[in-house]
Amino acid sequence: MTQSAQTSRLNNRGLIDRSQLLDFTFDGVPYTGYAGDTLASALLANGVRLVGRSFKYHRPRGILTAGSEEPNALVELRSGARREPNTRATVAELFGGLEAKSQNRFPSLSLDLLAINGLVSPFLSAGFYYKTFMWPAAFWEKLYEPMIRRAAGLGRAAPEQDPDSYDKATAYCDVLVVGSGPSGLMAALSAARAGARVILADESFAFGGRLLSDARTVDGKSGADWVASVIAELKSFPGVKLMSRTTVFGAYDTGTFGAVERVADHVAIPAAGVPRQRLWRIVAKHSVIAQGAGERPIVFGNNDRPGVMLASAVRTYINRFGVAPGGTAVVFSNNDEAASTIQDLVSAGVTVAGLVDTRTSLPPAIKSLARKHGIRVFEGAVVADALGGSRVTGARIIASYGAPQTVACDLIAVSGGFNPNLQVTTHQGSRPQWRDDLAAFVPGALPKGMAVSGSAKGTYGLASCLKEGAQVGAAAAAAGGFVATAAAIPTADDEPAEVSAFWHVDSSKHKAFVDQQNDVTAADVRLAEREGFQSVEHLKRYTTLGMATDQGKTSNINGLAMLAALTGKTIPATGVTAARPPYTPVALGALAGEHRDKHFKPTRLTPSHDWAKERGAVFIETGLWLRAQYFPKPGETDWLTTVCREVSTVRNSVGVCDVSTLGKIEIHGTDAGKFLDRVYINMMSTLGVGKARYGMMLREDGIAMDDGTAARFADDHYFITTTTANAIKVLQHLEFCRQWHWPDLDVQIVPVSDQWAQYSVAGPRARDLLAKIVDAPFDISNAAFPYMAVAELTVLGGIKARLYRLSFSGEMAYEIGVPARHGDLLMRTLMSKGEEFGVTPYGTEALGVMRIEKGHVAGPELNGTTTCADLGLGKMASTKKDFVGRILSQRPGLADPNRPRVVGFKPVDKSARLRGGAHFIAKDAEPVAKNDLGFMTSVAFSPSLGHWVGLGFLAGAESRMGEILRAVDPVRNSDILVEVVSPVFYDGEGARLRV
Amino acid sequence: MRIHCPHCGERSLDEFSYLGDAVVRPDPASPNAQEAFYTYGYERSNVAGPMQELWYHAAGCHAWLVVTRDTRTHEILEVKSAHEVALARQKVAGTAQ
Amino acid sequence: MSELANDIKKASLEASERTGLTVTHVAARRGARASLDDVARAAFGVSLPSSPKAVEARGALIVWTGPDQWLIVQKDETGRDHYAELAKTFNGLASLVDVTDSRTIFRIAASRPSETLLRNMGIDFHENSFQPGDVAITHVSHLGVIVWRLPDGTAYDFACARTYSREFADWLRKASA
C-alpha cells in the first residue's frame, strides 16, 4: 500500500507512460511514479516538496529546477555498495524499486538538529575558514574540522567497493551535435541528410530538450510529436549515432570531447555484462553546441524555501511530467516568458495569485493575458521574501507604489532571464561575451571546428532556433566536405523574449541565497566586497560561490552582477570565472573504466609462467611483470629458508632463473658498432664477434641510466640487453639517438624482448646441465666457449637458440635464449635433466641476494642521481670517444671525488640485521642530518657468508675502508655498528666465473 | 589533443610522449663543449607561442617527431619526421663546411 | 598457449589465434630503400608499402610497421625456412630479424567491425575509414597492437606482444562480444 496516490499528478498531461506504474521509496516511505518520470517529478507528483537540507545552514530545501543545474535536490540513490551520494533528483530517471534518501540531515529530514547552524550563521559567513581557524593551529585538527565535517557537507560515499563495471569507448564523427532541443535536432538533421557521420548526444533519457517542456507546436504537431518524427528520420541514416543519457562534459583540443553515457543508471542493477556507465572519447571533425539556456533565479529573501522554483521548471513539470508543482502560484519575473508560465499554470488548474514583474511597464499582451485569467499584476515590483519554513506559504511583495503586501501561495515561479549554456565552448580558454540586450553572456571566439546554435548562443525564439540549427548543421557538414543544404525549416512562432536585467532584491528581510548549493548569501557577497575581494576570482574563492558540484550554473551570473553593482563596474568589466570540465559531475568509476583491480594495469607473463605456477612459485609484481619470487618446497614455511636454499644450490650445484624480463634489442647495420660506442660509456666497436661485454649507458646529463650487456653475432649485428625496468626507456632513447642525433648512421633497431625466452643457468654444474641439451657438434667446453663468449646454436634437437656465457650470480653461468614458444619446454627439460645435479629453480629474491653478494649494482643504486663513478664504474668510461653523457658527467659537481660511492657493509655483530635506507654516521657522532655520510641501498642475508651484507653510498669511501660506522634507521628504530668493506663479498677474484 | 603523425596519420595524444624543445645536440669536440652542453641540457626554451618540440610516437611507429605547437592554444601548426629534419640539418651543415 | 585458445573458444568469438606462421622483421639499410624495392618486386611482385598498408603477394603478407620497416608474414611450409630465404633475398639491403615469437596474432574473421569492436578501438575503425589493406600501430587498453585488415577485406588481424597475449585475449573477448 503506497503512502499517497500521486495527488499532484495532472490527468491527460505529460509524456510519462501511465501504463508503467513504478514503485519507489524516499526516506523509506513508499511512493509510485511512472516510466518517464525523474525522481524529482515523481516526488512532486506525490506532493513531496522538502527533499534535502542545505550544506552549511541545514535549511530545508526543495526542487529548484528540472535539469542538471539543480543545486538543492541532491539525494542518495540506492543502498549498500551501490549507494551513490549527491545525485540530482531532477535528472535521476525513475525506475521500479528505486531507493532514494535525503542527505545532510540529522536525525531526520523534517527534524534537523543541525539547523541550529542557521542560528550561529554569523560564524559561518564568507571567509569563515580563513578567519576562524587561524589560531590555535591544534584546534583545527581536533575541533573545527571534525565539527564542520559533521555539520556541513554533502552525501556519504559507499564504503564498499562499487560492484558495477564501467567502460571506456571511442567514437568518431564528422559532426557532433550536443543537445537535442529544436536547434540541435535541426543541426543533426541537416548534417545527416548531407551524408555526414553524425553523433547526437543529449544528457536526458528523452530527446527533444525544451520541446518536451514547453507547450508549443512545430509544423502543426506537438513538440514531442515533432521530435519523434525527426528522431525517426535520424535513425534511418546508417551514419547517425543517437546517444541519449549522454552528457558531453568537456571539450578538449582538436575536436576531442569527453562524454559519459549512463548506460544502466536507470535500472536497479545493470544486466550481466552491461556497464553502469561508459566514458566516451568523441573525436569530431566539427561540432555544434546546442545545449540550450538555463534560467537563472532572482535573489530574494528565503528564495531557497521549498516551493520556490524556476518558471521554466514549473512549465517542465506541468508539460513533460504532468505534475502540478503547487496549488496556488505567484509568478516573479523580469521577462516575457512569464506569459507561457501563466498559461501553463492556468491550464494545469493552478491558481495564479499574482504576477510580480520587476519591469515598470509590462507588454500589453501579458497584461491582457493576466486580465483574462483574473490575475493580479504587480508592475515594477518584487517578491522581497518568501514566507514559510519547510514550504512556501506566501510571498511578501513590495511594489514601487503602496505598502508591502502578502499574497498566500505555495509556489513561487521565478525567472530572472536566461543564461546560454556555453560552458563547453569555454573549456579551451575562450571567454564569453556580454550582451546587454539579453542581459547574458554568449559564447565568444570559438575553438576551431566548433559552432554554437540556438539558445546556447542567445538565439531564444523557437522559430529562430530551428532555423539557426538547420543552417549551422549544414555548414558543419559542408566544412567536412559534404554537399549540404539546410533542412527545410518547420513552421513555428518566435515567442517574445524581452528581458530587463534584474538580479537581486535589496529590500529582503531574510537570508537571500545567491549560491544555494554552497549556501552563499547576498550578505556574503557584500561582505566579501567590503573586505576587498573585488575581483570575481577572489569573490569565488573567498565565498566559495560557484565552487559546488553545480559549478554555479544558477548562481555565478547573479553573484557577479551583484559584485559589479557593488563596485560600480559593468558586468563585462567585472568578468566571469572560467568554466572547466566536467560540465556536470562525472563518477570516478567512469573515469577509471575497466582499469581497476586485476585490470588496473596489464600483466605481462614470462614464458615459464605456467610451469612456475604449477611448481608453486610465489609471484611478485615487478613493473608490469609477474615474476617468480621464490619456489618454496614442501615443508619450507618461511621465505628466507627457501631463498637461502636456492642460493646455496646455485653456489654448490646449479639453478635456473627466468630472466626473460630483461629488455632485448637487436642492433643491426654497418654502423652498429659506431652507434653503440656513442650510447655506451665503454667501447663496443672493438668487441669481437662471438663475444659479449658489460655496458653502461648514461643520460645526457651525466647520470647513469641503465646497464646491461652487448653481444656481437656479426660485424653488423649486435644484441643488447637492458634492465627489466628500463626496457622501454632505453629503446626510446636509442631511437632518439638514431633518428635525431645521428641520422646518417646505418643502424636499425628492433626490439625483441618478447621473442626470446631467456634463462640463466648458473652454478658449478651449469655446464654439465647444458651439455645435455645442446645439439652436436656445439662444443660447450670452457676452452671452446669461455667466459663472455656468445654463440648461435640449436638445442633439444633443432630448436634455434643463443647461448651467452654471462654471470650475474658470480658462479660459472650461462644465459640461454630460445624462441619464446619453446620456453616452457626448455624450462621443463632443464628441470628434468638437472635432477641428477639437484637443480633448483630460483626467483628474483635469490637473484637479488647473489648480486648483492657479488657487489653488482642494480635499480636501488641506479636511482637517477648517481654517476658511473659513484657506482664504482668510473674506469669503464672510455676516453677515446664521445658518448651520451660524457661532457656533462665532467661537471665539477658530478666529478667531485668526495661524492658518495658504492661500498659494502657488514654488521660488526654478525647476528645483526642490516636495513636498507639506514644512514651512515661516524661512530662517535650524533645521528643528525649534518653528520650524514650516506645511506644503505641494498641489503640481503647472505647464506654464503652466514650474515647480512649490504651495499650503500658513502662519502669519502676510499679513506674509510675498514672503518666502523653507525647505520641508523630511525624509521625502524635500528642503530647498529657496521664495517666498511669492499662491495664484492664473494669470490673477489672472480675465479668461479671462469672455470 | 590530436597529433598528425606523418607516418601513421592523426592519433590521440595518449599515443605520444613529449620531450621538449627541439634543440640540437652540440658538437662534443668544440672548445666550449661544457658550456654548450650545459645550455643544451638545462636552458631550454619555453616560449609562449609557436614552438618546435620533440615528440615520440611511443604507441605507434616509434618515430620521433618535430611538432610545431602554439603553447598558448595547443594548436599544432606542423608535424615533421625528426629523422628527416635531422638529415636536412646535416646536409645544410655539410654544405656549409 | 592452448589455454588461450580455449578461452577464445569459450567466448564463442569469430576470433582465433593464428599459428604456423613465420614473421620476419625487415628494416631497410640506410640508402638501400630503392634497391630493396627492386629486389622485393622481383621476389614478390610488389613494392614494399611506404604508408600504413598491408599487401599480399605470393603467399606473403607484407605489413608496414614504421618508416622503412615491415613485417613479412608467411605460412610455414615443410622443408622451407622462410627467414633464411628472406635473409638471402635481402642480403645487404635490409636488416632481418626473426620475430615469429615476438607477437601473438589473433584473427577476427569479419568483413566489418562489430559495434563493440568499433567503440573499443582508440582509432577510427569504421569500415569506411579503416579499409581493406589498412594497417595501424596503436594501443588498446594500454596494450600495444599492430592491426591490419586483410587486403581482401575478409578479416582483421591483431598482433600483440606475446607476453601480453592473455591480457589481450581478455580485451578481445570483451571487444568482440
Ligand SMILES: [Zn+2]
Ligand atoms: Zn607514427
